[in-house]
Amino acid sequence: MSLYSPGETAEETGFSLDTLRYYEKIGLLPRVHRNASGQRRFSDSDLYWLALLRCLRVTGMPIAEMLTFAELTRDGGDDTFVERMALLKAHDRRIESQIAEMREKQRAIREKIAWYEDNIP
Amino acid sequence: MSLYSPGETAEETGFSLDTLRYYEKIGLLPRVHRNASGQRRFSDSDLYWLALLRCLRVTGMPIAEMLTFAELTRDGGDDTFVERMALLKAHDRRIESQIAEMREKQRAIREKIAWYEDNIP
DNA sequence: CGTTGACCTGGAGTGCACTCCAGGTGCCAA
DNA sequence: TTGGCACCTGGAGTGCACTCCAGGTCAACG
Known part of the structure; x- marks a missing residue:
């Protein structure tokens, strides 16, 4: 250590x-x-x-929520495992949908790039 | 219209x-x-x-950079196609690496979730 | 005719997550 | 012994991207 x-x-x-x-x-x-x-x-x-x-x-968790997690971890002992896990799982779902949204917007941006590519004067 | x-x-x-x-x-x-x-x-x-x-x-572009893009679009005409495209391409690369980093951190978070899963008292 | 409701303006205020600062301590190397 | 560096504190300041506010206009509805 x-x-x-x-x-x-x-x-x-x-x-x-x-x-x-x-x-x-x-x-x-x-x-x-x-x-x-x-x-x-x-x-x-x-x-x-x-x-x-x-x-x-x-991955975009706000400080306030990390604080909740920290408190559960610090004061809770094993009793809060389920709660902590739930918090992380909810966050994981948020990450997933954030990435999905970014991918979707990225597609549009790439279409725009392709359009420029085809229309360079 | x-x-x-x-x-x-x-x-x-x-x-x-x-x-x-x-x-x-x-x-x-x-x-x-x-x-x-x-x-x-x-x-x-x-x-x-x-x-x-x-x-x-x-996808996380700062306002200041969107402003650059807007100015190129507004004042530049076709002359700025290449420049605009470069700006979007650079942004596309940033999106890519952002997503990659999120995925990597997500993996760690999921490992933590799995650990809780296995250790629920 | 009155009162909603959607909109207008310039400018002030907000929330978040740091980041910086002034003035100070402790320790090591030259 | 003196310089430099890494660190300390409490508190103020920053940057970003909105968001809110007061006081007003306008058109339509009951």
Whole structure:
């Protein structure tokens, strides 16, 4: 079990230093361990959690909902497995329909590109 | 060639009345025709253009870039076909990589769901 | 004739998710 | 011992894309 500096963690996870502090501040991250001089030292489990947050964020989950998920995870224990799973499943369905919509719009854009292709003066 | 009220246009395009006015104000839409009492009457070509804007927006193109595209379309004539096409092609590539990233993150989320599934207490 | 309802304007306000800042600490290398 | 770097804090500021508001016009309906 190793520990990571804020810089390493930012590098690893793709979040900025400020975002890491911000996430901790709003409670999206559990209190991060500090070394003797007060600097953050992220654990493997912090990194794992951050990776999951990254997945949720990139796929468009709003912070408020990630917060709900974080709270279930932090305070709930096993009792909230079903609830957490439901939340992720709902999000998965949203991802699916987002991608479907993007594909549909992409088709229209490609038609437009093809039209230009055929009509270059 | 028919004309559409703001309400109909909002309905049709999925943009709100306010957004329609906003887009006209910032120049994303050419000046929209008005009836005798000053109310907007959108044409078929306005609707066509709005549908294209919708595709770009939904797929994540920033307003500033749509504005570039609008300016090329408005002022450029045929001379800008190549440029417009390049802009759309670049956007199409971005859509592609966005979808790829979403799919990748979705996989991780589904693994997490599966893990919960297997570990319901 | 009055009152809806859809629309008009310019400009202010909102929500989200960061991002930046000033002023400070701690530690290491030259 | 002095410079530089990575980090710390609370709080203010930013950018984007709308969204709302007050106060007004207009046309049609009962």
